[in-house]
Amino acid sequence: MTIPGPALAILAVCLPLLYPAMALQTNWRRAMRYALPLLPLPALLLALGADSGWQLELPWLLNGGLWAMDDLRRLFLLLTAVLWAVAGLYAVGYLEDRHLRRFCVCWGLTLAGNLGLTMAVDIGSFYGFFALMTFAGYGLVVHEGTDEANHAGRVYIVMAVLGEMSILAGLLLAASAAGSQLLTELPAAVAHAPQRNLIIALLVAGFGVKAGLPLLHFWLPLAHPVSPTPASAVLSGTMIKAGLLGWLVTLPLGEIALSGWGALMVVAGGVGAIGAAILGVLQRRPKAVLAYSSISQMGLMVLMVGAALADPERAPVLFSVIGLYALHHGLAKGSLFLSAGVSLPAGRMGQTIVWLLIALPGLSLAGLPFTSGALAKLAMKAGLAKDSLDFELAGYLPLLMTAGAVATLLLVLRYLWTLSAKLKTGRNPPMLTAGWLAAVAVSLVAFWWMPWGVAGLVKAPVWLPAPYQLWALVWPMLIALAVAGLALLLSRNRSGARP
Amino acid sequence: MTLEEWMPLFALMISLVASLVIFALPEKGYVRRTSVNLGAALLKLVVVVVMVWGVFHGVNYGVSFTMVPGVTFVLKADALSMLFAGLSAVLWLLTTIYAVGYLEDSPNRRRFFGFFSLCVASTMGIALAGNLFTFFLFYEMLTLSTYPLVVHRGTAKALRAGRTYLIYTLTGGAVLLFAIAWLHSMAGDLPFRDGGHFVGADPDIHGSLILIFILLMAGLGVKAALFPLHGWLPQAMVAPAPVSALLHAVAVVKAGAFGIVRVVYDIYGVEASSALGLLEPLSWLAAFTILYASTRALWQADLKRRLAFSTISQVSYIILGIALVGPLAAIGGLVHLLHQGIMKITLFFCAGNYAETLGIHRIDEMDGAGQRMPGTSLAFTIGAFGMIGAPPLAGFITKWVMGSGALAVDMDWVILVLVGSSLLNAAYFLPIVHRLWFREVKGSWPEERHWGRLETSPWLLWPPLLTAVATVVVGVLASLPFSPLSWAELIVLRESSP
Numbered sequence A: 001m002t003i004p005g006p007a008l009a010i011l012a013v014c015l016p017l018l019y020p021a022m023a024l025q026t027n028w029r030r031a032m033r034y035a036l037p038l039l040p041l042p043a044l045l046l047a048l049g050a051d052s053g054w055q056l057e058l059p060w061l062l063n064g065g066l067w068a069m070d071d072l073r074r075l076f077l078l079l080t081a082v083l084w085a086v087a088g089l090y091a092v093g094y095l096e097d098r099h100l101r102r103f104c105v106c107w108g109l110t111l112a113g114n115l116g117l118t119m120a121v122d123i124g125s126f127y128g129f130f131a132l133m134t135f136a137g138y139g140l141v142v143h144e145g146t147d148e149a150n151h152a153g154r155v156y157i158v159m160a161v162l163g164e165m166s167i168l169a170g171l172l173l174a175a176s177a178a179g180s181q182l183l184t185e186l187p188a189a190v191a192h193a194p195q196r197n198l199i200i201a202l203l204v205a206g207f208g209v210k211a212g213l214p215l216l217h218f219w220l221p222l223a224h225p226v227s228p229t230p231a232s233a234v235l236s237g238t239m240i241k242a243g244l245l246g247w248l249v250t251l252p253l254g255e256i257a258l259s260g261w262g263a264l265m266v267v268a269g270g271v272g273a274i275g276a277a278i279l280g281v282l283q284r285r286p287k288a289v290l291a292y293s294s295i296s297q298m299g300l301m302v303l304m305v306g307a308a309l310a311d312p313e314r315a316p317v318l319f320s321v322i323g324l325y326a327l328h329h330g331l332a333k334g335s336l337f338l339s340a341g342v343s344l345p346a347g348r349m350g351q352t353i354v355w356l357l358i359a360l361p362g363l364s365l366a367g368l369p370f371t372s373g374a375l376a377k378l379a380m381k382a383g384l385a386k387d388s389l390d391f392e393l394a395g396y397l398p399l400l401m402t403a404g405a406v407a408t409l410l411l412v413l414r415y416l417w418t419l420s421a422k423l424k425t426g427r428n429p430p431m432l433t434a435g436w437l438a439a440v441a442v443s444l445v446a447f448w449w450m451p452w453g454v455a456g457l458v459k460a461p462v463w464l465p466a467p468y469q470l471w472a473l474v475w476p477m478l479i480a481l482a483v484a485g486l487a488l489l490l491s492r493n494r495s496g497a498r499p
Numbered sequence B: 001m002t003l004e005e006w007m008p009l010f011a012l013m014i015s016l017v018a019s020l021v022i023f024a025l026p027e028k029g030y031v032r033r034t035s036v037n038l039g040a041a042l043l044k045l046v047v048v049v050v051m052v053w054g055v056f057h058g059v060n061y062g063v064s065f066t067m068v069p070g071v072t073f074v075l076k077a078d079a080l081s082m083l084f085a086g087l088s089a090v091l092w093l094l095t096t097i098y099a100v101g102y103l104e105d106s107p108n109r110r111r112f113f114g115f116f117s118l119c120v121a122s123t124m125g126i127a128l129a130g131n132l133f134t135f136f137l138f139y140e141m142l143t144l145s146t147y148p149l150v151v152h153r154g155t156a157k158a159l160r161a162g163r164t165y166l167i168y169t170l171t172g173g174a175v176l177l178f179a180i181a182w183l184h185s186m187a188g189d190l191p192f193r194d195g196g197h198f199v200g201a202d203p204d205i206h207g208s209l210i211l212i213f214i215l216l217m218a219g220l221g222v223k224a225a226l227f228p229l230h231g232w233l234p235q236a237m238v239a240p241a242p243v244s245a246l247l248h249a250v251a252v253v254k255a256g257a258f259g260i261v262r263v264v265y266d267i268y269g270v271e272a273s274s275a276l277g278l279l280e281p282l283s284w285l286a287a288f289t290i291l292y293a294s295t296r297a298l299w300q301a302d303l304k305r306r307l308a309f310s311t312i313s314q315v316s317y318i319i320l321g322i323a324l325v326g327p328l329a330a331i332g333g334l335v336h337l338l339h340q341g342i343m344k345i346t347l348f349f350c351a352g353n354y355a356e357t358l359g360i361h362r363i364d365e366m367d368g369a370g371q372r373m374p375g376t377s378l379a380f381t382i383g384a385f386g387m388i389g390a391p392p393l394a395g396f397i398t399k400w401v402m403g404s405g406a407l408a409v410d411m412d413w414v415i416l417v418l419v420g421s422s423l424l425n426a427a428y429f430l431p432i433v434h435r436l437w438f439r440e441v442k443g444s445w446p447e448e449r450h451w452g453r454l455e456t457s458p459w460l461l462w463p464p465l466l467t468a469v470a471t472v473v474v475g476v477l478a479s480l481p482f483s484p485l486s487w488a489e490l491i492v493l494r495e496s497s498p
Helices: A005-024 A026-038 A041-049 A071-094 A100-119 A123-141 A147-178 A183-191 A196-211 A219-226 A229-250 A259-281 A286-310 A315-339 A348-365 A372-383 A392-422 A430-444 A467-497 B003-024 B030-056 B079-102 B109-128 B132-150 B156-187 B203-223 B232-236 B241-249 B252-268 B270-275 B279-298 B303-323 B327-358 B374-388 B394-408 B413-438 B458-476 B484-496
Strands: A055-058 A065-068 B061-068 B071-077
Touching (some): A005 A041, A005 A055, A005 A100, A026 A071, A041 A071, A071 A100, A071 A315, A123 A147, A123 A183, A123 A229, A147 A196, A147 B394, A183 A196, A183 A229, A196 A229, A196 A286, A219 A229, A229 A286, A286 A372, A286 A392, A315 A372, A315 A430, A348 A372, A372 A467, A392 A467, B003 B030, B003 B071, B030 B079, B071 B079, B071 B109, B071 B132, B079 B241, B079 B252, B079 B327, B079 B484, B132 B241, B132 B252, B156 B203, B241 B252, B252 B270, B252 B303, B252 B327, B279 B303, B303 B327, B327 B374, B327 B394, B327 B484, B374 B413, B394 B413, B394 B458, B394 B484
Antiparallel strands (some): A055 A065, B061 B071
């Protein structure tokens, strides 16, 4: 059976967009809460059931609308739909009644924006959905109403507005160079525009705010941890990827070799991957550690964007690797964030299982064999292989990737460490548990049936990596374990010295 | 006389007659007065819709009389007229509904609604005026009919604001009259004509033309609140909310902006004004006004004062758009005539609702008002985001089209102005939105009134909700025929191929 893409696309966007209207009825509060996980379902069906390639023309919309689906967008749509669904399920159990309607309204609008931007091909709707997500997301960040949340919200909104303006200026210049209102026309036009560097700078910076590019990331470690846990999960899991998608659809990737910009992005990615890890292990709160881990992981994706900018031949391959990596990271990071709000069962056996399920998505991030992370890491390694890349900094990439892997595991260990001090034993609301387990299951199991494809790089699914690949995955983890052990030993000694 | 001749007269007379009837009715004739008001507003809307349809299909509505030899009274409906007339007709209806609710139980309502209708009749005259003389006639009638509205409350502050208003506008009017007379003595009675009259004008009169242009802009710039002639506007916000709404969205400031569009397009002609070097300085002045007024708005603690400075800034978008010469930028400017009207009237309606329902006037009193008045606050939020230029709302369409237009004529600096203005708008609107929804209520409201189940009187609630919906619709559906954007494209198409 083929599912009609365009009709489903409209439903996928309109359902969360119209859902806030339920807030008009004071006594629909309960229904609103239980509707949360249902909102992304049409989008999920669209991502799984409809083949990419459909197009939907909406000539009356803004400056002429066009929504469509290709393989890259499909991965982003899938990630968005899945993560919002499991986070929505989790939220049913997590949320308190206070300001519930306000939270739900913001949730629906943010979701609509996040889903819409993965399908939008005309500039107007893409930018519109992007802005909707940004502004409605503010409500998720400041929801708790604490001074800390308000401060985080202020930093978030200031940087977001600056980012939006940078994007607006970049898109205006790019659209004017292209003489078109379609994103698909932009990369080629930007590549040959006289103001190329200005346009690229504006777009890199504008989307970079959302993607947590170093120096534009300040809002992220403040905002991601203070929001309610399900919101943290979608902020760090999918909304951060909207910036990445923005780059992929607007920058002149695969058009011309931009070695300067490529080098800049590679450096930025490296600084993000390593720097965020250093700052992250110093954090005391679990969700703050995870926020830095997101910046660090995004750094690796920025690295790949940089390589694709520098080497147009390699760009198409890197596209699919970036898509795969984004999907893997989004699902794993979402699960990790959701685990920050669970309680431990009383029995020892139960506790072990819960800890295992908390830890596995984290280890997946670090590239544990037989996880999505192993696949993504191997694909990245193949995609960034030195001999196939043709630009100056290519030689440093393997080193950076290894350092990134070490940093990732250190952050995950730090997260588990800080979390162990915080987790209480007790009962979880059933929906909360269901949401978390679903997230873990999707990240560890369902991932393997998702339509990612990295043809020619890694044979999918790699249930059994070759021995040399296994070693490549494992030795950075061993270094990280050694470092963590050393740190633990040192802190023990120090506390032992003081009786 | 044929129907085509009658229609513009009819559109004008409806409000004029309504005004006279209201003056004739007794103060206590509440129901009759409201019926006349609403009936006239509805009737006019129908007439305007018919005319819009006609103009779209190329019907020429027009009528002229000779007053004295050499001076004619001309009413004519072209696409540009209908842009302004349409705005005026739609918003008059909503503002009337709003004013009925707002002035419930207050004294002197006969006087208020009489002048209110007169004011709308003037805007209709301005929209349909076919030459500078007719335009001037209604332009001054507008000044005189709005004065009683500004001072309606009769407080010392209101009277002071009214005096300032009169000094500014009458002086502006005198300058305008002088300029028109000078132009008349040089070139005779000039009807508004697509493409203008001075393409390839005799170089000998260039000096005079430039001087006259400056005087015309000075005269019209007072009402359009162009820097440095904007001083009256922030003071005039003491007027009752429906008056402010009308003043800021349709009547006064738009009359000035509309006049500037008429002079540039239909008297001088874009090509000629550009060749005379008049438009570039005008664009700088407009750009400066945009940024200056937005900066001033940041420091206002009073909600209506902040909105007033925002108006000064936004109206200059219209002027900037036409001063950029290119067709696309012009579309951006013209469409903002409507967009700004819809968005700003929403914000003023909401400001009025907060004042009437909760006694809130200052921004720092607005904490948590979203819980008490969700409908009004939703409308305010949409209006505010529209002003910032967030997609897919009306303001975004303006900014996108104007930005593209500026790039098309290599005026890249305009992008900086647009971005700067958006940032400033965000800086003075977003904190209010935050207060509305994300702060807890501080104790009790200054002066709370209750209306049963609804958050406020339905007369006050529906108009802002409708204009907020319109703010979304004209943005989202910008590419539909008869949307403001499509209509502005039609105007520019007809102006450039007379």
